[in-house]
Amino acid sequence: MTTDRAWKPRDPAEAFFPVEMRPLFMPASDGLEKYQQLKRHFAVVDVERQHPFAVVTDDYELVTNKAAYDMAAEVMKKVFHTTQIGDMECLNITMPKTRSFCHIDLIHKTADFSPWERDKWTAFLRISNSYNRTRLLRFELGFCRWICLNGIIFGSKSIEFSYAHTRRGMDRVDRFVENIGDIRKLETALTEKLHQLKRYHVPEKEMLPLLCRAFDIKATKDVVEKQRRVDDLLALRDQAKSLTKAYFTELGPHGYAALNVLTDYASRPAGVIAPEASMHGLQQKAGSWMDDFISAIKHPDFSFDRYLADYRQTAEVIESL
Numbered sequence: 395m396t397t398d399r400a401w402k403p404r405d406p407a408e409a410f411f412p413v414e415m416r417p418l419f420m421p422a423s424d425g426l427e428k429y430q431q432l433k434r435h436f437a438v439v440d441v442e443r444q445h446p447f448a449v450v451t452d453d454y455e456l457v458t459n460k461a462a463y464d465m466a467a468e469v470m471k472k473v474f475h476t477t478q479i480g481d482m483e484c485l486n487i488t489m490p491k492t493r494s495f496c497h498i499d500l501i502h503k504t505a506d507f508s509p510w511e512r513d514k515w516t517a518f519l520r521i522s523n524s525y526n527r528t529r530l531l532r533f534e535l536g537f538c539r540w541i542c543l544n545g546i547i548f549g550s551k552s553i554e555f556s557y558a559h560t561r562r563g564m565d566r567v568d569r570f571v572e573n574i575g576d577i578r579k580l581e582t583a584l585t586e587k588l589h590q591l592k593r594y595h596v597p598e599k600e601m602l603p604l605l606c607r608a609f610d611i612k613a614t615k616d617v618v619e620k621q622r623r624v625d626d627l628l629a630l631r632d633q634a635k636s637l638t639k640a641y642f643t644e645l646g647p648h649g650y651a652a653l654n655v656l657t658d659y660a661s662r663p664a665g666v667i668a669p670e671a672s673m674h675g676l677q678q679k680a681g682s683w684m685d686d687f688i689s690a691i692k693h694p695d696f697s698f699d700r701y702l703a704d705y706r707q708t709a710e711v712i713e714s715l
Contacts, residue, residue, distance in 0.1 A: 401543060403483040403484050403485070404484040404485070404486060404487050405484065406463050406484045406487065406498055406500075408487055408489075409459040409460075409463075409487055409489060409493075409496045409498055410458070410459055410460040410463070411440065411441070411442050411459075411493065412440075412441035412442060413438065413439065413440060413441060413447075413456065413458055413459075413525055414438075414439060414441055414456070415436040415437065415438055415439070415450065415454075415456055416436060416437050416439050417431050417432070417436060417437075418431070418432045418435045418436060418437055418449065419431050419432065420432060433452075434451050434452045435449055435450070435451055435452075436449070436450055436451075436452065436454070437449055437450075438450055438454075438456060438525050438526075440493060440525070443493075445492075447494055447525035447526045448525065448526045448527050450527070456525075457523060457531050459496055459498070459521075459523050462498075462521050462523045462531055463498060463500075463521060466498070466500055466519055466521045466533060467479050467482065467500075469519060469533060469570065469571060470482055470500055470502065470519055472568075472571040473517075473519065473535075473571060473574055473577055474502045474505055474577065481502055481503055481504075482500050482501065482502060482503070483500070483501055483503055484498060484499065484500060484501075485499040485500065485501045485518050485538065485543075486498075486499045486543075486545075487499075488670050488673055488674070489670065490668065490670045490671065493525075494524060494525055494526040494528070495522070495523065495524035495525070495526065495528060495529050495671075496521075496522075496523060496524075497520055497521065497522050497673075497674055498520070498521040498523075499518045499519070499520050499521075499536070499538075499545070500518060500519045500520075500521070501516050501517070501518045501519075501538070502516070502517070505517060505577070506540065507581045507585065509584075509585045509588045509589065510589075513539070513541065514539075514540045514541070515537050515538060515539050515540065515581075515584070516537070516538055516540060517535060517536070517537055517538075517577060517580070517581065518535075518536050518537070518538050518545065519533060519534070519535060519536075520532075520533070520534045520535075520536055520547070520674075521533060522534070522674065533570055534547050535547075535548050535574055535580070536548055536677065536681075537581075537584055539654070539657070542654070542658060543661065544654060544657035544658045544660070544661050545657060545660070545661050545677050546653075546657050546660070546677050546680045546681040546684070547674075547677050547678040547680075547681045548580065548584065548681055587684060587685075587688055588650055588653070590649070590688050590691075591648065591649030591650040591652070591653055591684065591687070591688065592645075592648050592649065592650040593648070593649075594648055594649040594691050595647060595648055596647055596648050596649050596651065596652045597647060597698070598638060598642045598647055600698050600702065601634065601638040601642070601652060601655055602631070602634050602635075602638070602709040602712065602713065603698075603702040603705045603706045603708070603709035604652055604656075604702065604705075605630075605634050605655065605656060605659065606705040606708045606709055606712075607683070607701070607702055607705040608656050608679055608680060608682075608683035609656075609659075609660075609676060609679050610679070611630070611705075611708060612704070612705075612708050613627060613708045613711045613712060614707075614708075614711060615711055617711060617715075618715070624715055625665075626665040626666065626667075627665060627712050627715060628665070628715055629664040629665035630659075630663075630664055630665035630712070631665075631712050631713065631715070632664070633659060633663075633664040633665070634655065634659065637654075637655045637658050637659060638655050641654045641655050641658070642655075649687060649688075649691075652687075653680070653683075653684055656680040656683060657677065657680045659676070660673060660676035660677045660679070660680045661673060661676075661677065663676055687701075
């Protein structure tokens with residue numbers, strides 16, 4: 395884990411395929427015409443593949459990935475002040491084969507910071523958008539560790555809305571920028587949290603139950619009756635074991651190593667049905683775990699037995715498979 399992974403900026407245009415709303419027709423009931431158009435309903439269609447994503451009504455406003463990206467570029471300028479479009483790079487694009495939704499992560503080329511020597515992080519702005527109505531257009535602030543490209547979503551620094559091109563939508567974007575505030579203060583706050591994690595000893599044997607708690611993974615002994623679930627848990631166990639060995643060897647047995655295990659798993663999850671769909675939620679949970687764990691260890695009577703509770707039993711079930 396000590397060697398930088400090869401990274402090249404992605405081209406955000408990968409997500410800019412043509413999408414449009416097309417009228418819907420049904421067999422005519424009057425016998426005069428073969429088909430009649432439905433007045434209020436339309437199909438959201440991938441034009442290149444001639445594939446319909448969803449059926450919507452006429453009050454639905456289609457927001458393309460390109461439109462969302464253009465709006466995010468304006469947000470980036472406000473968050474990083476004088477940022478121009480050329481100062482931004484696309485860190486990552488997460489999109490399933492169906493292209494029904496996507497996450498586009500944008501960073502500022504030089505806006506990185508170091509919690510300590512030779513360990514750089516950078517802030518990113520995540521655009522989430524969908525064409526199948528599973529996700530509203532959303533912007534969220536996250537942070538990424540450069541050496542491994544592990545990402546977390548940072549607290550409640552997000553905005554979600556469905557009508558992006560209305561005045562109300564732009565007003566909400568402005569409130570999002572205000573909510574972020576001074577990006578440097580957020581970097582300082584994250585740095586302090588990372589230091590708190592690094593100062594707290596975490597035994598390596600606690601990592602699997604910690605992961606189960608962070609991602610709310612539960613399993614009982616009767617899971618053996620469900621082979622698909624067993625296969626998923628085995629994939630999770632193997633990845634967790636590999637990541638734990640790598641990060642605890644590299645960084646030491648503490649909360650910061652544990653966070654890296656969680657964020658690495660969240661960014662490249664195994665043992666889940668749809669990794670592209672799961673990644674975002676897991677990164678949010680990794681960020682929530684950081685705050686939850688730091689709060690928990692401040693109590694003088696903290697113990698891993700109480701903190702992990704039933705999740706230790708889940709870990710034992712997974713280990714026994």
